[in-house]
Amino acid sequence: MDDLFDPPGNDWQPVSPALARMRHTVLAVGTVVAALVVVVGLLLLGAPVWLPVLLLVVLLALAAWGWVVVTRNARWWGYAERDEDLYIKHGAVFRALVVVPYGRMQYVDVQAGPLEQAFKIASVHLHTASPGTSARIPGLPAAEAARLRDRLTSLGEAQAAGL
Amino acid sequence: MTDPQPSAPPTPTTPDRPYKRLSPLTPLVRSFVLVVAVAASSWDDFLRGDVGPLAWILLAMLLAGAVYGAASWLRTKYWIEADELRVDTGVISRQSRRIRVDRLQGIDIAQPFVARLFGLAELKMDVAGAGDREGSLAYLPLREAEALRETLLARRDAARARRAPGDQAEQGPTAMPHAVPEHVLARLDLGLLVMSLLISPEAFAFLVSALVLGGVFVVLGNLPGAAVALPVFIGFVLTQLRRLSAYYGFTVSETPAGLQVRRGLIDRNTQTITLSRVQGVVVSEPVFWRRFGWARVDVSVAGYGSGGGENGRPAVSTVMPVGPRNVVLWLARRLLEETGSPDPDEVVLVPPPPRARWVAPVGRHFMSSGVGPHLLVSRSGFLNRRTHAVPHARVQSLQLHQGPWQRRLGLADLHVDSPPGPVRVRAQHRDAADVRGLLEEANRLARDARTRLTG
Incomplete structure (x- = not known):
């Protein structure tokens, strides 16, 4: 690496x-x-x-x-929660890394289709005011996804910055 | 002006406070084209007393329309109550809209041609949370529309100041909004506009295509055939005339609510840019303008999107369609006032390393990017050199991208995510050894800038 x-x-x-x-x-x-x-x-x-x-x-x-x-x-997906922002990296061929400050999050989605539910995983999607922000973590265990969403939401509210 | 009431519960009944109506000419303006068409087609018949069935049908439609229009006008009322603009409309099913003044982002005044003939204007309110621009009030006498806009903006600022007493950025224009004289910052010179339309990339493209088309027929010895260049020519002239009319009388002035942009020969448009919502600026310098030192500046405003801009229609984001570069840059710095008026020219721009020729053989000569103390800047393009700048305080998120070719060459991209608008900062094909450091630095600067702004 x-x-x-x-x-x-x-x-x-x-x-x-x-x-x-x-x-x-x-x-x-x-x-x-x-x-x-x-x-x-x-x-x-x-x-x-x-x-x-x-x-x-x-x-x-x-x-x-x-x-x-x-x-x-799947091995290349990874995320790191820090005090003020979340790092996500993904892509083995087209590599990418995203930094989303909690203060910039508008809302957080948790999605799980029928297939994902069968495998007991869910994806977490972070939205900012920019449609370009591609901050998605797929394949989290359902409980971890819910924990992450709750933590991100509360941190986002605490650190929210105006546009 | 009314004082804010001690929070009375909102009542659905008609309030006792005075409401206002739109201009009684509204139905006429809305159906002006139909009225003119009916009058033009049937006037002779009526005068001669020889009225056919078609004319009767048209007349009946017109009468029904007039009755409906009058009823609609009677039923449309607006008033300001408890920090809300309330609008009651509807003839058959009644609607009551409430627009909270503290959610107003900006208010524009538009004067379509017909409305302008009657001295009327439409008030377009940009409301946070509403998908597109919602809340339109049409038509009001121009003076009334301007007064209502000032009142609403002043009330908005007062409401916001009440909620956040420490926020001095939103205060100021609460007292006597009408008395503040407007201060013109820049005015587009008509001669410069005409020149810039003639020396534009479109003009160059037209010239080349006309020469090629005409040349082909001349070479073939078919001189009348060269007339096929005519539609191309007409299209070019029409496009440029539309621009001329849209940008005519372009004026940027300073008002308590922000920078105000007014433009238009036939349809007059007024638009206010709230400086606290500016997300970034783009300075464009087409190759033919560079030798004259001309430039253009566009702005990204949260909530505006990138509307317009296609088919020669002017974009709502334009703050100065053409002007001397120093004036344009000065305007750009004014637009970035909320974040300390940083100068995009002061940011040191770094081009991609020479090995980028394998991924961007031509483009690499014209692209460069840099992270300054206040701004993220990227520049690209030869035919139209665009310099995008975003203040750290307005960065949404940061991304780092590396494709397979870039990995082989040791290059990577840094993207800055901004709300929808013309501004896109992209540091392309930078040395991979630097990019992560740039990302971390930009992230740290953005964090510091955010904490500074929110206190």
């Missing part, structure tokens, strides 16, 4: 391993469905046998690459 994305002070808080698990599951299910469609479809159409085999190999290679990307990406 280069110093550009070093943690501010202590260490980065990682997101839940359930995030990678959820995305891996989605990827695996998607691959299986696609493989079935390709094989059954091509065989029904009477294509030569080598064609579905070739496509299956390509599909598996893509899935394997996706698996690695998901793993690396």
Whole structure:
């Protein structure tokens, strides 16, 4: 890790391993469905046998690459709560780091879709007056997400600065 | 003016205090085009006594419209009560709007052409919390609209001062708002405006396309064919004329509520910029203007967005469409007054290192950025060099970005997030070794500036 994305002070808080698990599951299910469609479809159409085999190999290679990307990406998510601001870093390929001062937060969202609920995770989204602020932490354990939201909200109210 | 009542519970019934009505000419102004059309199409028929069914239908529509307009006018009342502007409207279903004066961000006066013929104006109130600009009061006599705006702004400041007694920034204009003379800061010179429209990037693009189009036909020996350049020419002239009319009489003046911008030949617009809501400025210097030392300045104001600006329509953010660079910079510093009038030119700008040629071969020569003691500044562009500046006290959040190519070259970007508006500070392709340090420094300066402002 280069110093550009070093943690501010202590260490980065990682997101839940359930995030990678959820995305891996989605990827695996998607691959299986696609493989079935390709094989059954091509065989029904009477294509030569080598064609579905070739496509299956390509599909598996893509899935394997996706698996690695998901793993690396999930490992790159991290956040650090400090006294007056929150640091978030993400992206294994397109790396990014966001600093959001608590005093600039307008509101904090916690979202959990049906899939995320099944994996007992939620994402926390910080909003400032700027639509450009992309401060989102996905894949937090549900309890941690609620704790973070409450802490951020109370800190935001305490330190709120006018526009 | 009425004194604030000792918090009486708001009653839905008609108040005993005097309410006011809009101008009785309002229905006429609203349906002016229809009235003129009916009159023009049927006048002859009426005079001759030879009225066809179409004319009768039109006449009936006009009568119904007139009755509805009159009823609507009768039912529309506004008054100020308990720090609220209340507006009752509606003929069939009645509505009652309440606009809290302390939520008013700014009040603009607009005079569309027809309204201007009758000396009327529309009051556009910008209300915090409301999605877009809500709360319009149309039409009032111009003098009344101006008086109402002054009253509302004075009441807003009084209400805010009551809530936060230590806040001296919002006080001041509470006493006698009408007596404060307005002080003109800058006025757009008509000759300069015309020149700048002729020496603009659009003019250059037009000239090139006309020459190319015309040249093609001349080379082909088809001289009449060169007339295809005509629509291009007409489009160019129309665009520039629209700008000329929009920017005509552009005046920036100082009022108790902030800087006031007035402009327009046909539609007259007045707009007040509350200095405490200024988020940053952009100074634009198109390449053809640089040799004359001209520049333009736009401003980001919280709540205004970046409305307009397309198809040659003037943006609401423009504070001076063209002017000598020193005047423009002086205006920019006036706009940043709440954060200490820092000078964008004093910030040391650093260009990307030479290895950035692999990601921005041409652009790297024209981009630079810097973190000053009061401002974050970035500059980019050759055809239109834009210098964006955001005071530390107005930074929302900071971001650091590094794509795969940048990682290989040891470069990174620093983005400054601002509320919607024309200002976007982006330090692009800076040396990766510096960027984290810049981010931390900008974050620290922003924190200090915030604590200074909030006390």
